[in-house]
Structures are given as structure tokens and as C-alpha cells.
Amino acid sequence: MKEKNSKNNRISLSEVARAAGVSKMTASRVLRGEGGYSEKTRDRVMEKVDQLGYLPNRLATVFAGDQSSTFVGVSIPDLGNEVFAQVLEGIDRKLGSFGRQTVLGLTQHTQQEEENWIRTVLSWQPAGLILTGRYHSPRATEMLRNAGIPIVEIWDLNSSPLDMSVGINHFDSGFDMGRYLTSCGYSNIGYVGTSHDTANAATTRLDGFCKAVEGGGGRVVKQLCLHDTATYYPGFYGTEQLLASGSGVECIFYQNDAMAFGGLQYCGSKGMQVPQDIGIAGWGDLPIASVIARRLTSMHVPHLKLGQAAAEMMIGRLNDEPVETCRDIGFRLIPGTTVRNA
Amino acid sequence: MKEKNSKNNRISLSEVARAAGVSKMTASRVLRGEGGYSEKTRDRVMEKVDQLGYLPNRLATVFAGDQSSTFVGVSIPDLGNEVFAQVLEGIDRKLGSFGRQTVLGLTQHTQQEEENWIRTVLSWQPAGLILTGRYHSPRATEMLRNAGIPIVEIWDLNSSPLDMSVGINHFDSGFDMGRYLTSCGYSNIGYVGTSHDTANAATTRLDGFCKAVEGGGGRVVKQLCLHDTATYYPGFYGTEQLLASGSGVECIFYQNDAMAFGGLQYCGSKGMQVPQDIGIAGWGDLPIASVIARRLTSMHVPHLKLGQAAAEMMIGRLNDEPVETCRDIGFRLIPGTTVRNA
DNA sequence: AAGCTTTAAGTTACCCGTAACGTAAGCATA
DNA sequence: TATGCTTACGTTACGGGTAACTTAAAGCTT
Secondary structure, three states, X not given: OOOOOHHHHOOOHHXXXXXXXXXHHHHHHHHHOOOXXXXXXXXXXXXXXXXXXXXXXXXXXXXXXXXXXXXXXXEEOOOOOHHHHHHHHHHHHHHHHOOOEEEXXXXXXXXXXXXXXXXXXXXXXXXXXXXXXXXXXXXXXXXXXXXXXXXXXXEEOOOXXXXXXXXXXXXXXXXXXXXHHHHOOOOEEEEEEEOOOOOOHXXXXXXXXXXXXXXXXXXEEEEEEEOOOOOHHXXXXXXXXXXXXXXXXXXXXXXXXXXXXXXXXXXXXXXXXXXXXXXXXOOXXXXXXXOOOOOOEEEEOOHHHHHHHHHHHHHHHHOOOOOOOEEEOOOEEXXXXXOOOO | OOOOOHHHHOOOHHHHHHHHOOOHHXXXXXXXXXXXXXXXHHHHHHHHHHHHOOOOOHHHHHHHOOOOOOEEEEEEOOOOOHHHHHHHHHHHHHHHHOOOEEEEEEOOOOHHHHHHHHHHHHOOOOOEEEXXXXXXXXXXXXXXXXXXXXXXXXXXXXOOOOOEEEEEOHHHHHHHHHHHHHHOOOOEEEEEEEOOOOOOHHHHHHHHHHHHHHHOOOEEEEEEEEOOOOOHHHHHHHHHHHXXXXXXXXXXXXXXXXXXXXXXXXXXXXXXXXXXXXXXXXXXXXXXXXXXXXXXXEEEOOHHHHHHHHHHHHHHHHOOOOOOOEEEOOOEEEOOOOOOOO
């Protein structure tokens, strides 16, 4: 019934060695190019390797030595959000160029999923982990501490990371947006986002945003946290809900650009003029934002670069190079044309 | 210098067993809940497991038995393309729910990258592979054949797959689009896409498209294959190039929606009316397409479902269930409002 | 030619679990 | 009381590589 698969019929090093008439150890040396064999022997072994189609078993190698694997576990909340897809792309490209492989985990923004994934992936002896976010469950934190491998926490800059951290200060980015909107003359401002119950970067942004708005004499009159994904359509109906509540909102800040596009679309469908009738500001600066007719007011974050930086820090640490433990990748406000100009 | 990391200081089963005063084997039985031990023993072992923070080493488990790992290798061309990000999300979610992990490989649309990745990932004894596309290098094909593990080729439906295949018939989808545009009264049609030298699904779509257009009495007067990524900006400048060549194009079909948005933007910036002055058709139906004011004429493909289906086929095969080897996930034409209505 | 070093191997032990088999104690049965 | 069966363990061997050690032969010195 349950047929044994793979391995059994795979060619092993012993078989190559036997075919070449040498010991396993000699074949191993040849394959690693470690020296200690004659040219004749090398050629004989390599000939058999090609002939038999031998593929080394890295599981055994890791197992044998004290080396850790070439895997790096990478946890990402979700890929529906283009931003994280780009971060992942940056990570995987860079890791790949250093001979490392990405083991993916989509945590769906929950600590429980993340914890489960961490447990599983650690059992595979990864060389290191790259995690999105700085908030982990207590059990996860304990496992991470005990793992004794390099860990990079990305996205949300963490001045006291588990190990290393790269990202931006979300509070500051929210603060800057709040200050900008205030400087544009808005004082009654709304917010549309999603809630994931747990603390996260979006919440931190909102905190910074409110602080700046209130500090500037304005008010965040309405905060809407939908139980939904942070995508276009929730942005659309979230805007509808917010405006229906009649709180005199002049401008809306969204959790991200996708939601802001939804809001833009809602306003357009109701004949409202942007920014004359209402201001719209997103966050994240999606690639499409730069090509759509109306330039969305947003906050640019170098996503690809962020991913690459995370991978570089990981590689550096794995190679025992000195690595800064905390790296701020920065952000940049995109004034755009969807809020009125002061 | 090169400090030994991980493993060495990780708690092993023997240590748990010793602490609990039983043999390794008994501890192993307890952890697998396989029976053959007393309650008292179980409690003692589990107490030590918690106390020492023992995490099993799956490498050793795989190694010990003849089982293969819980890894599934997944190769994807790139994540800048939202479409593939969604496919990957579908795959990883589904695999994860069955206790499998995704080992990612971004092939950047090249067979050489794919081949390198396949070689590496096979050395990790994956349970199976999910590959995007049906075209692989000869060496890759040989390795895949010899691997003796389930393989799902996705995206481009393949009636004679290496093992299993799920996707759509790109020729047909191009054909349908060609027929539709022809039926809208267009006869001088242009195409803007990218070339990756090798055969791929986009090329197949174009073939089907040309066939339908020519069969309907029209002509694909200008085909532009840029050496660039299939994203917004190349769509923008590709449109500029195409129109500058003055070939009297009435309508443009793009490799994907992102490029079509770029084209839409170019036309808008030049004061051209869509669809009065020129028709624009994309492919793929990006999520944003449904929320932008103007509904883009496109071809809808259920990306997430495609990914899930691929994962399901993989899981089915791994569980020795009967699995259809070829699954057509289908597509649907979105008439949209960016081409004129016949 | 004896003694030493280098080269090109082979041998052994080990990594961490699990399969397969062995065994001692407890209990029921004839 | 002898026999067989069950329960609850323990012991041994193994998987595919590699580190560390050993060995045999060849090359070099003096």
C-alpha cells in the first residue's frame, strides 16, 4: 500500500564509490574537491557520478557534520499584499545568490500561525530565520531564543530585537503623514484600516498618525478597523461606512494603498471630487500608484531593498562577519495629488 | 573562529531519555504517541520534554525511516507579477494546512536558474515539486525524471506532463481574446509584451491570438517584444514605441494587465480616448482591475484556485490517492470597457 | 640504505532518530 | 505448575554522509 518513495532507489555515495572502485570516503573527498586524491581517481569518480546521475543528499551532510543547513526560514503575513510579495522577492533573490534556500511560511497575520510554523521549521534545522514583525507569542519567543541561530526581524524596526532587525519606524512614518495632512490644512481626519487583534505595524502607524494630527490641532474623528483583509474592496466599503457616519471627515488616511484605491474609487462612484471634496492618503506606494493617472498621496518604502537588506544581514551573520543589529531602511513621503495642497 | 552553531547545543532525544530515566526508544515512542509505554513513563518523558525545550530533529527522522521529507519545492518565475504571488499564496496555504512546507525558488523566467534550483532542492529530498511552466532544460528534465517524486507543472496546461499538470490552455485563451477583439470590429491589432527568449505561456497566448485574428480576417500588424519585465512602465513606453511606428493600430493586446495599465496611462497622457481612439486589452485580471474606474478588457484566471489545485494534486499523490494527471482550471473573458463594443 | 615526510588512499565512529527484534515481568488459562 | 499471551520496556542495527584517525606506498634527505 504505502509504497516507499524517493530515497530507496536514489543513488547513494556508496554506490558511486563501489562503481568507481574506491571507498566512500574517497568519493566524498572528490565530490567536495577537498584534495587528497589523484587525478585518475577523481576522473573515475566523476565519470560514475555523471553516469549514475548521483545527486548528493544534503540531509545526510547536515546530519553528519555540525554544519547547519542552507535553509533560511522566512515568515511573511500574506502575499495578497503586494508589498510583502516584493519583500519576499528581495529576500529570496539575495539568499539564492548566496546558495541559500527560502522555506516559506505565511502566517496570515496571526501569532498562532507563526508559532506553529516556527516549531515546524526549526525541526528542520534551518541556518537562520527571517520573521516579519516584532511581536511573537511567548512560546515562539522562547523557541527562537533557544534555537541559537541568526534571526532577522523585518518590517517593524526594533531597537531591541531578538537578534537583528531591519525595517522602518512605523510610528514615525504615521507621524510624518499626520503632520503632512495637518500642514495641508485638514483638521477632521478619518482612518480606514483592518484589525488583526494583535499589535502590529499598522497599529503603530496609526498611533503615530494620531499623535501628529492631535499635536497639530486636528482630530482623528473616526477610526474604522474592519475585520477583513487590507485590500481594495474593504477600502471601498470602509469608505462608504466612514462617510455614512456623518462625522464631517475632510480627509481619509488608509492602512495601505490598496485600500486607498478602493476609497478613491468609492468617492469617484459617488461623484465626489478628490481632493476638492475629500482628501485621500494611502501608505506603501504600490508600483501601480506611479502609473495611475492620479498620483496617490502615500508613503514610499523600499520594499525590495528591505528584503535584500534582511538577507544580507542574515548572510553576513552566517559568515561570521560583523553585522549591525539594527538597520533603518527609511521611508519617503509622496505628496501626490489626492490631498489638497496647503 | 567558525563556531559550531545550532545542533551541537540543541537538546537531543537521548538527553530527554536520560533525564527521564528511560531508553531513547521509549522516549521516541512517547513522542510519537505510538503506544507501548505506561502512563507514568509518558508523563515523566513529557515533563522532561517541556522542561528541556526539546524540539525533534526532523532531519534525523527522515533519515532514519525511508520517509521523504515534508518539503515541497515550488518554483515561481517572479513575485513582481501579482499573478504569481497569488498562485504561490494558494499553494503555500494549502500545503501548510497539510503539514507541508514550501521551499521557494524564483527562476526569473530562465531555464538555467530553474535547473540550478532543481538540482539544489532535490538534494534536500523534497516530497515533491511544483514547477511553473512546462518547458525545462534537458538536464532538468532528466533530474526530474530520475527523482521519482510527484511533480506538478502549473500555469501552462500540458497534456503530456512529466507527472501532473494544472493550469489553462494559453493558446485557447489567446485565441478567445483574438476572436473577441475581432468581433468588436478591430482588424489592425498590435501586441506589446516581453520576450524571455525561451518558449513560454505568453508566447503561446500570442500564437493563439494571432491565429484567431487572422482567421477572423484581421491582422496583428505589429508585435513588440521588449527586453524588460512585464510591468507597468514597459507597458507605457512599449505603447509609445508601437504607436510611433505608425502602423495604424486600432487596438492593442498586452501580455498582461500591468502592461495594459501602463498603456492606458500612456494613451491618457497623450489625450487619446479609450476606447474611441484606441482599444486596450490586458490579460490576467489583476485584482486592482476590478476597482479602477475603467474596467479593463482582460482575461480572468483563478490564480488562487490554481495554486490550491496544484497543492491538492500534490497532497493527493503523496497520500497515494487517485489523482487526475491533467486539470484545466479555466479562464473567463472580461469584456470591460477599454475596447469598443461591436 | 635507513629515516622522515608527503600523498593517496582506507577504516572507524558518529550525527539522531526509528524499525525490528529481544526480554523480563505480570497475568490468565488449562 | 507449566504454558502462552500481553505489556512495557531495552538493545541493536541502520540510513548517507563526514571528521578524525590509520595505513601503505612513494618520494626525499642525509
